[in-house]
Amino acid sequence: MTTAATPPPLLSVRDLKVHFPVRRGLLQRQVGTVRAVDGVSFDVERGATLGLVGESGCGKSTTGRGILRLVPPTSGSVKIDGREILTLDPGALRKARREMQMIFQDPYASLNPRMTVHDLIAEPLSTHGLVSSRDEALREVARLMELVGLSPSYMRRYPHEFSGGQRQRIGIARALALKPKLVIADEPVSALDVSIQAQIVNLLASLQRELSLTYVFVAHDLAVVRHLSSEIAVMYxxxxxxxxxxxxxxxxxxxxxxxxxxxxxxxxxxxxxxxxxxxxxxxxxxxxxxxxxxxxxxxxxxxxxxxxxxxxxxxxxxxxxxxxxxxxxxxxxxxxxx
Structure with a gap:
């Protein structure tokens, strides 16, 4: 039971299930159900990191996407700051997404190649009405780029002009644009060279300290999450x-x-x-x-x-x-x- 001395966890997941129907034939009859996530429960305290690990196909990425409702959960409960997420209507969910963001696994696929870095980072700011002018957007994009270790002079470039590690930094800046409380990092270093992985992990750790972020860090490698996580959950x-x-x-x-x-x-x-x-x-x-x-x-x-x-x-x-x-x-x- 929570008291005034012990505030509730920022993220509370209870019996989360994400099942996908399997359909075949011309009539698309259901022939089975893929139980990708089958009753997952955990809490993540404010400012902490839960490392979610396991082999490929164990359901860890689907758990992260289910928390954010990027895939529709079948049942269960997800509360962020005490607010139930799974029952929100589309309008309320859109507002709630300012508090929860995702860093995607593949920095090559998660950035629109037709948009400049400025437009990629500024898009969520304008969508949610957080900037009122072009100059204000320029200043905020420059601040976010500096925050993740990129020079603002690069903001007119396109994603293909950057290395994998730099692209992931752009993805991190985009995720932080709305000042979220919770960040789901879906294997953010698995597509990067080993020499770059430590840089991105260290960046995420320093941003957590600076911005008081709460992470769910999805990975298949226990060694990667060991030094970043406050707690590790192993999925099978x-x-x-x-x-x-x-x-x-x-x-x-x-x-x-x-x-x-x-x-x-x-x-x-x-x-x-x-x-x-x-x-x-x-x-x-x-x-x-x-x-x-x-x-x-x-x-x-x-x-x-x-x-x-x-x-x-x-x-x-x-x-x-x-x-x-x-x-x-x-x-x-x-x-x-x-």
Whole structure:
């Protein structure tokens, strides 16, 4: 229960589901349902970062898009600053979007190639009536470009004249134009060179401190989100299977899937890397069109038992602030990451 001393989280997600009907034939009859997100719940405190990680196809990007209603959620609740988002009419949703923005994964595809940098960044300002003149728009675009480390002298250039890292900075400036409280970063560094990834992560961290931003940082790489996140949630086939603070998660993973992900992260020490024990995953991720019964992970889990295929484990608090969805109360010792 929230008191005056403990303000509510900025973002509160409860039992969010995003299902897509699969239709075939001339009559487009529904033949199944893709359960892309299947009952996700979490809170993100003001000024904090939730890292949402997992393999491709686990539903993490769809979760972010469902929060912003860029894809229509099937059911659940999403509250930003205590305000329910999923029931807003289109007009109210348009106003609410000033408080929540997204940084997209691909800086090559997310920027209109026919628009200059000035027009790309100024568009949301004019759409929402935040600037009253061309001169005011010029000043605000220049301020935003400087904020993300770009020279305002570049504002008349087009996206193709910039590198991938510079284009992502333009996307970040555009997302910040409306001064949002919440930013969903959908794998913002996965399309960039490794040498540029750290620059963008450091930029997002400094902007968070400067502007008191709250992030949901979507990634498939645990190592990328470790230093930026206040908490990490691991997703598998539409569900959160583990959630904890980064140091706790890396030191003592409580779900076999998290153990496997951590064991796949390379360690920059040849002696340690050569002798460490791996926990390889067998087989492919099952289809969300026909997910396994019970625990979705049981078809690939090295510790599976009869109960796993019959009963889905609830996400339970194993220790303070550390949640896991696994029927085993104690996992065998497994490789972790320093």
């Amino acid at each position: 086939l539409g569900r959160i299977v583990e959630r904890a603070r980064p140091d706790e998660l890396f030191r003592s993973p409580q779900h076999p899937y998290t153990q496997a992900l951590l064991s796949a992260i390379p360690i920059p020490d040849p002696d340690v890397e050569r002798t460490r024990r791996r926990l390889p995953l067998v087989g492919e991720v099952p289809s969300p069109l026909n997910p396994p019964s019970g625990c979705h992970f049981h078809t690939r889990c090295p510790y599976t038992m009869d109960r796993c295929s019959a009963e889905a484990p609830p996400l339970e608090e194993r220790r303070p602030g550390h949640w896991a969805a696994c029927h085993l109360t104690e996992l065998p010792t497994a490789p972790t990451h320093p």
